[in-house]
Amino acid sequence: MENIIRVTVWNEYRHERDGEAKEFYPNGIQETIREFLAVNKDMKITTAVLDDPEQGLPDTLLENTDVLIWWGHMHHQEVNDALVEKIRERVYCGGMGFIGLHSAHHSKPFRAIVGCTGNLKWGDNQKEVIWNLAPSHPIAQGVPESFELESEELYSEPFFIPQPDELVFGSWYEHGNIFRSGCTFYRGMGRVFYFQPGHEVCRSFYNPHCQQIITNAVRWARPHMDTDVVNACPYTGKGFYNE
Numbered sequence: 001m002e003n004i005i006r007v008t009v010w011n012e013y014r015h016e017r018d019g020e021a022k023e024f025y026p027n028g029i030q031e032t033i034r035e036f037l038a039v040n041k042d043m044k045i046t047t048a049v050l051d052d053p054e055q056g057l058p059d060t061l062l063e064n065t066d067v068l069i070w071w072g073h074m075h076h077q078e079v080n081d082a083l084v085e086k087i088r089e090r091v092y093c094g095g096m097g098f099i100g101l102h103s104a105h106h107s108k109p110f111r112a113i114v115g116c117t118g119n120l121k122w123g124d125n126q127k128e129v130i131w132n133l134a135p136s137h138p139i140a141q142g143v144p145e146s147f148e149l150e151s152e153e154l155y156s157e158p159f160f161i162p163q164p165d166e167l168v169f170g171s172w173y174e175h176g177n178i179f180r181s182g183c184t185f186y187r188g189m190g191r192v193f194y195f196q197p198g199h200e201v202c203r204s205f206y207n208p209h210c211q212q213i214i215t216n217a218v219r220w221a222r223p224h225m226d227t228d229v230v231n232a233c234p235y236t237g238k239g240f241y242n243e
């Protein structure tokens with residue numbers, strides 16, 4: 001699997017069209033993520049937004065996506081259930097990677113893939129310190145022992161997710177709260193990473209450490225498939241692999 005990683009960055013893209021978020025991400029969060037990923041020669045980046053035809057993810061794009069990055073917030077309910085099922089199936093049976101950013105903890109795909117409510121406690125923007133809990137993990141490469149985000153939305157425990165398969169980052173907030181801010185989950189043939197920073201009126205997607213983590217996560221989450229093993233999924237009838 002030495003070929004190019006086909007990354008699709010999906011964003012709700014409603015906040016950044018007007019109001020305060022536009023000052024932080026004038027072309028949308030998806031464009032900021034595309035820009036920092038695009039410097040990597042091993043990645044081909046496509047962006048998609050909720051208001052695009054077929055909610056940005058026609059079958060032809062989804063079936064040609066190796067890693068799907070998801071940012072959504074106020075309009076999770078508008079995402080079609082049939083599309084969510086296709087995404088879940090592509091992770092479970094196609095080995096597609098899924099990276100949920102920030103408020104994607106409440107997105108339909110994250111909840112469906114991981115199997116949880118994703119509920120958590122939240123509060124005002126404040127200083128966040130992210131601790132590298134697993135320095136040898138591929139997603140933590142190049143990330144220091146800890147780094148600070150001057151202002152990020154408080155996400156706090158309890159965070160109602162299954163115990164993560166790997167806890168890569170943990171956060172401390174100025175008011176004393178803690179949060180499991182970088183978690184991996186292995187689901188079916190696919191890999192999932194959840195990463196907390198990325199509130200629409202904070203600058204976290206410009207932070208070089210956050211950019212490094214998301215870049216690492218794309219490479220980690222790409223399909224890892226042993227092509228000697230081919231089975232048909234009893235639910236979809238499809239092979240486990242993209243045919």
Ligand code: ZN
Pocket residue numbers: 102103153198199200
């Ligand atoms: Zn937020």
